[in-house]
Amino acid sequence: MKEHLLSMHDLTAEDVTRVLDTAESFREVGSRVIKKVPALRGRTVVNFFLENSTRTRISFELAAKRLSADVINFTASGSSVAKGESLKDTALTLQAMGADAIVIRHSSSGSPLQLTRWVDAHVLNAGDGTHEHPTQGLLDLYTMREKLGRLEGLRVAIVGDVLHSRVARSLSFGLVKMGAEVTLAGPPTLIPPDAPGWGVQVSYDLDEVVPKLDVCYVLRVQKERQRLEFFPSVREYARLFGLSRERASMLPEGSLVMHPGPMNRGVEIASDVADLPQSVIEEQVTNGIAIRMALLYLMLGGGNQEVA
Amino acid sequence: MSAKVMEPDDVRRALTRIAHEILERDKGVDDVVLVGIADRGDELAHRLAREIQRIEGPEVPVGVLDITFYRDDIGLRAEAPEVHETRIAFDVSGKVVVLVDDVLFTGRTIRSAMDALMDFGRPRKIQLAVLVDRGHRELPIRADYVGKNVPTSRADDVRVLIEEVDGEDAVVVEGAR
Numbered sequence: 068m069k070e071h072l073l074s075m076h077d078l079t080a081e082d083v084t085r086v087l088d089t090a091e092s093f094r095e096v097g098s099r100v101i102k103k104v105p106a107l108r109g110r111t112v113v114n115f116f117l118e119n120s121t122r123t124r125i126s127f128e129l130a131a132k133r134l135s136a137d138v139i140n141f142t143a144s145g146s147s148v149a150k151g152e153s154l155k156d157t158a159l160t161l162q163a164m165g166a167d168a169i170v171i172r173h174s175s176s177g178s179p180l181q182l183t184r185w186v187d188a189h190v191l192n193a194g195d196g197t198h199e200h201p202t203q204g205l206l207d208l209y210t211m212r213e214k215l216g217r218l219e220g221l222r223v224a225i226v227g228d229v230l231h232s233r234v235a236r237s238l239s240f241g242l243v244k245m246g247a248e249v250t251l252a253g254p255p256t257l258i259p260p261d262a263p264g265w266g267v268q269v270s271y272d273l274d275e276v277v278p279k280l281d282v283c284y285v286l287r288v289q290k291e292r293q294r295l296e297f298f299p300s301v302r303e304y305a306r307l308f309g310l311s312r313e314r315a316s317m318l319p320e321g322s323l324v325m326h327p328g329p330m331n332r333g334v335e336i337a338s339d340v341a342d343l344p345q346s347v348i349e350e351q352v353t354n355g356i357a358i359r360m361a362l363l364y365l366m367l368g369g370g371n372q373e374v375a
Numbered sequence: 376m377s378a379k380v381m382e383p384d385d386v387r388r389a390l391t392r393i394a395h396e397i398l399e400r401d402k403g404v405d406d407v408v409l410v411g412i413a414d415r416g417d418e419l420a421h422r423l424a425r426e427i428q429r430i431e432g433p434e435v436p437v438g439v440l441d442i443t444f445y446r447d448d449i450g451l452r453a454e455a456p457e458v459h460e461t462r463i464a465f466d467v468s469g470k471v472v473v474l475v476d477d478v479l480f481t482g483r484t485i486r487s488a489m490d491a492l493m494d495f496g497r498p499r500k501i502q503l504a505v506l507v508d509r510g511h512r513e514l515p516i517r518a519d520y521v522g523k524n525v526p527t528s529r530a531d532d533v534r535v536l537i538e539e540v541d542g543e544d545a546v547v548v549e550g551a552r
Contacts, residue, residue: 068455092441092458101494104444134444364444368455 068365071190073179074199075240083245087209089361090354096133097357107134110367113166114140115157116193117148117173122328122352123193123203127170130359136367139166154178155185162186167367171195176233189366197231203327204237206358208245210351211282214323219246224276227286227308227335230257230297234327235286239265252276253286253308256297273308277317284325285310285336305334315340323347380525381546383538386506389522390419393504394426396520397473404431406499407471410438412488413459415477418537419506423475438463440474445487461491468496473520477535479505482516507546509533 068085069077078086096104112131116124124140131138141161143149148157154173161169168189171179176196183190194200212218223242229235229251242249249267251258262269270276277283288304298304305311315324315337324336324346332338341348381389401407404427411420417439424435441459449456474488489501504520509527525548527533532549536542 089458092443092460095461096444099494100496103494105490106444106446106449110450364458365455368449369453 068369070366071179071183071192072201072362072366073183073190073192073195075201075204075237075244077201078241078244080244080246083205083208083241086205086358086361086365087212089365090205090209090357093133093357093360093364094354096360097353103133103135105135106364107131107136107367110134110136110167111165112136112138112168112170112363112367113161113188114138114193115161115169115171116141117143117171118194120172120194122355123172123200126352126355127191127193127202127359130356130363133356134360134363136167136363154181158182158185162188168363191362191366194233196233197236198233199237199240200233200327201237201241202355202359202362203234204241205362206351206355207234207238207284207325207327208241209354209358210325210347211323213354214347214350215281215321218242221247221281222250222279223247223282223284224250224252224270224273224280225284225286226252226273226276226310228257228288228297229253229262229286230259231289232286236265238284239267243267250276254298254304273314274317277314278319280318280322282323282325283310283315283318287327287329288331288334301334309334310336310340312337312339315343315345318345321345325351328352376550378548378550379545380548381507381523381544383544385523386544386546389506390422391426393520393522394423394430397423397502397504398427398431400502400519401471404433404435406469407473408436408438408465408467409473409475410440410463410467410488410492412474412476412484413439413441413461415535415537415540416475418539419477419504420473420475423473423504436465438465440488440491442484442487442491445491447483447487463495466496467492467498469499471500471502472498473502473504475504477506477537478533479503479508479516479518479521480511480533482512482514485516486514506535507533 166188170191170193172193176198179192225235243266252270252273326348409420411417420437424437439462441461443456443458502519505518506522508521508524534547536545538544
């Protein structure tokens, strides 16, 4: 396994398969009465979250605790970061306290990479700016493989605000790596201009895409990242690119509806669509714990890089 | 240098005898469940279950346990040990659990297996069945049912081959001597 996980590009297709297979065993651990194994006893995992998060932070915390690691949660407010301590000094402090792994979320793209230059600990990217969110991408791949039995040849549309979405980037890179056919669908203003270079298709007409899908992956409209207006109104967006009841009924039998959360019900996804049986949004969350356990186990369970 | 210490017939006879011993010691198999340790022990556990059924009729539940997460050498190796499947689809509380493994060596695997098992419930009793006991214990652990005691040197490699996995039944000692 790699020393750090910063991007989906750090992993080969074999690595991805190994992570998903390992996560399978951790799913079983999550179904036991005692959902805890002693694999990472004595290791310290620091959750360093400089941007708001519910599910990713809790998911990483649970994952580390279920592996019996010691977990320290660390957010901007209530720490010296709020007093103006730099990222570097904060990182060196964590290093000095003996962190074995640092899970970082930061609003600046590339900050996890920067962190690897300062610390010896394993660094896991839990979302950096508009760059990547590889653990989300992996849990989505896991969910698709679990529900549909394969990744190769799957037809997946990633719908909405791709431009600001680190989830869309990680997921696209992962799906292409595993041989799936990916279509990015959204308003032209929200599709990155370099997207064709990712090995994906681009469509500006959701109705044309939906009837041919195995997975319809709906992205959140990220109001907090939109410094400019990218579409005329939320209502128009919902009408053209929201997954409404009517659009969902055009999906082929057995296909999945996915969303990374948190949802804006009524904007990118209709409320009753989010609650349909083919929507696996809650399973995504459950699988996220298993994926993060697998990553922590594979990265921290392998011993010292220098010794190896 | 390698020597075959058990032939297919020897393996079959040993498993038949162990099945009889389990029935005798536990006075039937009403509360008995078999749990094989991945990845050879689970095949042996299924064989034992078939033998017990052939001898007395009742079907004994069989589970498979992966002990990877309970190993005491995680972090001491270059790569994280590969994980296998765990599937125990029954409650072990109050049961006599017979752990089944291919080779008993240092006893560390069995220690891990007992820790893992405790996370699934509180067995009334845990027993241990192994096809080969090769000695060199590092923990105070012994087997209740042994297919064959094989004296070995510490550096030897003892391999149990199982028809379902390897195409034939055999026990081979690859010597460093």
